[in-house]
Amino acid sequence: MSLLTVENISIGFEARNVVAGLSFQLQPGEIACLLGASGCGKTTVLRAIAGFESLRSGSIALNGEQVSAPDKQIPAQLRGVGMVFQDYALFPHLTVAGNVAFGLRHLAKSERQIRVQQMLDMVGLGELGQRYVHELSGGQQQRVALARALAPQPRLLLLDEPFSNLDVELRERLGQEVRAILKQTGTTAILVTHDQREAFAVADQIGVMSEGRICQWGTPYDLYHEPADRFVANFIGEGVLLPARLTAPQCIEFELGQICRTAPVECCVGCEMEVLIRPDDIQHNDASSLKARVLAKAFRGAQFLYTLGLPSGQTLLSLVPSHHNHAIGEDIGIELEMDHLIVFKK
Numbered sequence: 324m325s326l327l328t329v330e331n332i333s334i335g336f337e338a339r340n341v342v343a344g345l346s347f348q349l350q351p352g353e354i355a356c357l358l359g360a361s362g363c364g365k366t367t368v369l370r371a372i373a374g375f376e377s378l379r380s381g382s383i384a385l386n387g388e389q390v391s392a393p394d395k396q397i398p399a400q401l402r403g404v405g406m407v408f409q410d411y412a413l414f415p416h417l418t419v420a421g422n423v424a425f426g427l428r429h430l431a432k433s434e435r436q437i438r439v440q441q442m443l444d445m446v447g448l449g450e451l452g453q454r455y456v457h458e459l460s461g462g463q464q465q466r467v468a469l470a471r472a473l474a475p476q477p478r479l480l481l482l483d484e485p486f487s488n489l490d491v492e493l494r495e496r497l498g499q500e501v502r503a504i505l506k507q508t509g510t511t512a513i514l515v516t517h518d519q520r521e522a523f524a525v526a527d528q529i530g531v532m533s534e535g536r537i538c539q540w541g542t543p544y545d546l547y548h549e550p551a552d553r554f555v556a557n558f559i560g561e562g563v564l565l566p567a568r569l570t571a572p573q574c575i576e577f578e579l580g581q582i583c584r585t586a587p588v589e590c591c592v593g594c595e596m597e598v599l600i601r602p603d604d605i606q607h608n609d610a611s612s613l614k615a616r617v618l619a620k621a622f623r624g625a626q627f628l629y630t631l632g633l634p635s636g637q638t639l640l641s642l643v644p645s646h647h648n649h650a651i652g653e654d655i656g657i658e659l660e661m662d663h664l665i666v667f668k669k
């Protein structure tokens with residue numbers, strides 16, 4: 324049985340619907356992410372699952388038990404759902420251990436102390452239980468918030484932009500750490516974020532959201548390599564869409580040449596389409612007769628991300644090992660190496 328079933332929910336404020344007919348399911352132990360631009364309704368969905376927003380239509384069930392429907396709302400404190408907020412919402416007047424113990428008042432003192440220490444050890448703060456929150460770094464505070472939310476062993480953990488106050492590098496590292504902790508404890512969780520690197524680091528399944536709907540639900544790999552539409556293709560990863568045409572039942576021709584493979588759209592010979600070219604589809608090869616001009620370059624450590632101009636005026640992106648350091652304005656040889664063919668009908 325699914326741990327969480329969100330079925331066709333709509334949520335609105337006054338005349339406006341901000342979530343419209345949204346559905347998804349989570350299996351026990353699964354980590355999902357709702358990913359989307361600011362204002363698309365991610366937090367509203369999370370709040371509805373927690374029990375803080377009412378539904379206009381649809382239903383939410385936890386372990387098969389309906390907890391939300393238009394005429395029903397089980398109170399938040401009875402749902403067994405934990406939350407980690409963007410600002411951590413830690414209590415400044417309590418020690419780290421006091422914060423983690425907050426949701427454990429139902430346990431006997433000795434049992435509570437053992438659980439608090441286990442949680443702090445798990446998040447790598449075993450020695451810091453007696454510190455106060457202001458004596459910790461942002462990353463340490465984030466871990467206290469996680470330990471506090473996990474301590475009562477919620478059946479579902481909701482994380483609302485939990486890394487947004489941290490710098491980019493720390494975000495990715497903590498994202499991986501949080502994933503490891505959730506997996507270790509078998510916790511089912513939903514992360515809400517607008518940052519796809521964070522989503523990729525943490526989630527098993529991602530729902531890409533736009534205007535209160537889920538456009539595509541899938542693994543990070545599938546979203547990147549098999550985006551369902553132009554919106555997801557543009558939102559996930561980098562890339563450009565180039566004009567193309569079907570020249571034979573299984574051959575697509577465009578400015579960089581011809582690819583003969585079954586196109587993942589129904590289309591007649593002669594039909595116009597667009598092909599998605601990711602930076603990793605374009606290999607640098609000095610010996611290639613296909614040339615493109617370096618228009619811009621961004622150093623990414625091991626690689627450069629080159630923006631390349633084609634003779635038609637179209638631009639491309641290419642990830643090239645950074646020992647190939649070419650100047651802006653230089654023409655370089657490129658070749659196409661595509662494992663995944665992604666096309667959209669015009």
Ligand SMILES: Nc1ncnc2c1ncn2[C@@H]1O[C@H](COP(=O)(O)OP(=O)(O)OP(=O)(O)O)[C@@H](O)[C@H]1O
Pocket residue numbers: 336341359360361362363364365366367368517
């Ligand atoms: N209590 C409320 N009253 C009226 N409108 C609201 C309320 N809460 C949210 N909204 C509106 O609903 C829409 C979705 O908000 P929500 O916070 O769910 O988006 P989000 O995707 O989480 O955005 P962000 O990443 O900026 O937090 C926004 O347009 C927001 O202004």
